[in-house]
Amino acid sequence: MASPNPLTRTSPLIHLPLVVLATVFALPLLWLLLTAVQPREQVGKIPPEWLPRRAFIKVGQETVTVTPPVPVGSDKLVVVPSAGPKQGKHLLVEPADFHDEHVTLRNQVADRVLEASYPARLEQAVPAHFVIVKEWFLSKYTAREARVFYVEPSAVERAISPVFGNYPEAVRALTVSEKDKSRPLAELLARSSLPWTHKGDRTKTITFLTYLGNTLLVALLSVLGTLSSSSLVAYGLARIPWKGRSTLFSVTLATMMVPFPVLMVPLYGVFRSLGWIGTLLPLWVPTFFGGAFNIFLLRQFFLTIPNELSDAARIDGCSEFEIFWRVILPLSRPALSVVALFTFLSAWNEFLAPLIFLTEPETFTMALGLQQYQSQFGGSEWHLLMAASALLVMPIIALFFFAQKTFIQGISTTGMGGR
């Protein structure tokens, strides 16, 4: 029954714009996930295909995954020479080039065509309407030679078949053995700097898993650093009445206006004089000294906790640190988890700082490793790039579904989205 109150009455028509917009918002992510499991030759088709499909043929009992069929065009023969440079190979030749158990092979040298005849046996006659398919491999670089089949077009079946192998393939492919040439600073400094700033160890194999390890290390240490330092400082600003705390609080608020790009040149100098360029230290050590926004957030939360609790603890003989540790922190779990979550997210997504401070591939974070791969080999291997991007995104999405409440709470109370 429709309510007469226009405030609570909703027309089902409102779903129309919502569904359209939700589709528009969801399609790019869906396309990312689908491209990530498409076979290499399906990527870049015009018009694009959504579902991953591969071609199959039956060879005896065996089902062989093959490349998309290519028409033969005219009647051909498959012959196998028993001598000469192509001995034992299956060759596709014009019918006119095969007679009396001999095949004529042509070899162009400069502007002359050399002709030679070799004994050969006929393997298969290929009518014009047949198609050529090759055995399909995950990687372009496979040691074994692909088998080639000439079959009726109807023998080739296409079926939906996701290539999950793209994921391990992307993990293998995203190995950057050398730093991107577009970054001369790193090379310059590697030559001119103090010996311990050069952390290169060329013998190690660097894979996407190395990047994953680095990213996790930085993100977890940042969470630890931010939680411990920012909560201490927020306590000092919220719950201890000392001379100068309001000044410090105003200064703290003001520093939220200073963006990282403004500081990056001098910070580079600071970290360079400490010998930290090329290590992960610049990315997480500063978090142990607090961050303005997180201090602000926690201070606001600490202010809402009644003072009677602290007073009671003080009467019981608790020191200031014990009150902080035993009374305030346990009550602040919601605020602390919001801070932890956003710190993890921003460390995971951070790009500019790693780009500047990390100079050696073995210290790259995932975001930087992905960008370096993209800039060196991008533009063609879209399926691998999408698989790698999915690997970067999926932990975040998983985190979102585990901690959905904290996300929504954090965003609606802070007015920010973890960026």
Add this chain to the structure above:
Amino acid sequence: MSSHARTNLRNGLLFCLPWLLGLTVFLIYPLCAAFYYSLCDYSVLLPPVFIGLDNYLDLAKDPLFWRSLGNTAYFATGSVSLGLLVSLSLALLLNSKVKGVGLYRTIFFLPSLMPVVAGSILWMWMYNGQSGLINTALRALGINGPAWLADPNWAKPAIVIMAVWGAGNAVVVYLAGLQDVPVSLYEAALIDGAGFFQRLFHVTLPMISPVIYFNVVLSIISGFQAFTQAFIMTGSTGAPERSTLFYVLNLYNVGFQDLRMGYASAMAWVLFVLILLVTFVATKLSQRFVTYDR
């Protein structure tokens, strides 16, 4: 000073010690150093040489500086205004008690979680001139799509569109704000005979104007810092024809590619002052448009 006040001072300073150190080493020192470097000829490898205001005077004559400033202003205004329009409309739609709000909210929110590096690579693929999803959709509508990231007229709008796609976190913020508006206000408006648009402009928007203000200021500040999208999607030169050379991208090139750290520091300070100025103007404007009394 009483012993109590002295204990508090000691404790306060002890608790704030990490931040006092961090503030000095990682914020105040670099900020001052950047100002000093901006008055110097400096290339990390050699000590800085004082040259007065030359860097700032050169900046005023540097076409790339002005180009990057214009590009950034375009991007910030475009992404903030379009983002506001889209996310506020979505929040208003979701606030009308539809079924499945949670699902819609998740769908609009998820893209904003996308790491910028992955998002940029995904949108390069989306914008691919031949087989990209965008141009395929346009072709289906009978439109011959532009080359997007390769077209100097379309590269910036392309990056703006991507930013709007990633602005779904604002939907969550606005929706939370909308749900805090007391129903009694709407009921009163209804009794007074207010229609949909009157309720929107005289109740809803004034009531959530502080949330909008806060979000818009933060988005402008982060818009001015746009770097990663352009760096990945169109390269560090801001191709095509420098149409995506954003301010911070230019700063990065000058400082970390050309090693002109003094000049880069001057750019950094100009950026800092610009951000202060924008925030100041926004705050002044907000006094006229933002309603704080509830």
